[in-house]
Amino acid sequence: MGRSTCCEKVGLKRGKWTAEEDEILVKYIQANGEGSWKSLPKNAGLLRCGKSCRLRWINYLRGDLKRGNITDEEDEMIVMLHKAFGNRWSTIASHLPGRTDNEIKNHWNSHLSRQSYRFLTSKHKAKTSIDVSTLVDQKKQRIGRVSRRVAKKYNKTRVLNNNKSPLSTTETSSPPLMVIEKQVDDCSNVVTKYSKENEADDDVISDDLESNWLMFLNDELFNIDYFLQDEGMDSSGVSRIHDEDLIEQWLAEIEAENINKTKGNVDEMNYESLSLESSKTMEYCHYETELDMEFGFTGFSMCDEEDHDMLVSLWEDDDPSLSGYVKVP
DNA sequence: AAGCTCATCAACCGCAGCCGT
DNA sequence: GACGGCTGCGGTTGATGAGCT
Numbered sequence: 223m224g225r226s227t228c229c230e231k232v233g234l235k236r237g238k239w240t241a242e243e244d245e246i247l248v249k250y251i252q253a254n255g256e257g258s259w260k261s262l263p264k265n266a267g268l269l270r271c272g273k274s275c276r277l278r279w280i281n282y283l284r285g286d287l288k289r290g291n292i293t294d295e296e297d298e299m300i301v302m303l304h305k306a307f308g309n310r311w312s313t314i315a316s317h318l319p320g321r322t323d324n325e326i327k328n329h330w331n332s333h334l335s336r337q338s339y340r341f342l343t344s345k346h347k348a349k350t351s352i353d354v355s356t357l358v359d360q361k362k363q364r365i366g367r368v369s370r371r372v373a374k375k376y377n378k379t380r381v382l383n384n385n386k387s388p389l390s391t392t393e394t395s396s397p398p399l400m401v402i403e404k405q406v407d408d409c410s411n412v413v414t415k416y417s418k419e420n421e422a423d424d425d426v427i428s429d430d431l432e433s434n435w436l437m438f439l440n441d442e443l444f445n446i447d448y449f450l451q452d453e454g455m456d457s458s459g460v461s462r463i464h465d466e467d468l469i470e471q472w473l474a475e476i477e478a479e480n481i482n483k484t485k486g487n488v489d490e491m492n493y494e495s496l497s498l499e500s501s502k503t504m505e506y507c508h509y510e511t512e513l514d515m516e517f518g519f520t521g522f523s524m525c526d527e528e529d530h531d532m533l534v535s536l537w538e539d540d541d542p543s544l545s546g547y548v549k550v551p
Numbered sequence: 552a553a554g555c556t557c558a559t560c561a562a563c564c565g566c567a568g569c570c571g572t
Numbered sequence: 573g574a575c576g577g578c579t580g581c582g583g584t585t586g587a588t589g590a591g592c593t
Contacts, residue, residue: 312581328560
């Protein structure tokens with residue numbers, strides 16, 4: 223049996239693509255069309271695996287890609303779509319023409335996730351209303367996640383000292399080692415918050431992690447757990463909305479904000495995709511499953527007709543009793 | 552100026568789902 | 573239904589350049 227590895231790299235090139243390789247790939251796809259990625263490299267004369275060719279084409283060489291920085295409007299879309307869909311980057315990308323899932327994923331991980339976390343943390347503390355615009359205005363701030371480098375250093379030290387680890391799973395009732403590492407990585411903005419509150423600099427963050435990490439983890443895991451439970455989030459910090467009152471309030475605030483933006487002489491076309499009718503949206507909404515949530519968000523005009531038809535079809539198949547309930551916008 | 556740290560992004564990897572046999 | 577191949581997706585990594593000390 224055994225799965226065929228598409229990535230058997232015998233004699234195949236890896237790493238950065240050269241201009242010559244790009245040219246060969248573009249010419250081949252222009253002549254023969256996309257698809258058949260497995261056989262494409264051989265037919266085109268490229269020493270790459272099919273996956274690599276596909277990725278290069280989709281993320282970089284495709285003609286319909288939008289170049290340049292992600293705009294504030296796109297930022298807002300990404301934040302909202304991420305709230306609805308979680309880390310389903312291809313779904314999010316499908317609503318942002320010219321942007322790839324990889325691009326959006328990178329953008330989220332490097333820009334928006336920490337903004338979202340900071341925003342939500344402050345919301346948690348102050349119970350302020352949701353203001354999406356505050357998420358996308360906080361740019362280029364070096365504070366935020368603990369870098370992978372610091373995490374690596376931390377983890378390396380952990381591995382070296384593993385036998386002495388006070389959190390060894392055989393010695394305490396704490397969660398298994400890997401779980402703790404994952405949680406800290408996912409919620410590593412908390413590290414910065416911890417540091418700032420204690421007036422420590424960046425160097426002290428890693429020192430804390432390495433020397434006092436047990437106390438630190440207990441403290442932070444308690445905070446994270448409390449925060450995520452209160453916000454209805456999963457362990458990756460993705461909001462899963464189960465409370466209809468909460469989402470109604472959220473939608474109403476976004477709608478009100480968009481009205482204000484329009485009044486403020488903002489280009490209405492830019493915000494057209496963000497407009498929605500809360501009552502209609504709520505009428506569609508059920509929040510039990512991911513499918514329901516997707517359908518619920520068809521109230522957004524960001525969902526095109528084809529998507530809508532598909533979701534209506536899925537909805538009706540899933541529960542025939544609801545077929546008369548569905549309205550086509 | 553040099554070395555270090557960090558953010559960014561292109562690319563890779565592994566897995567899951569789909570489809571044909 | 574089982575199997576195997578292909579494709580697409582999401583998580584992760586590594587290279588690189590910018591900023592900082």
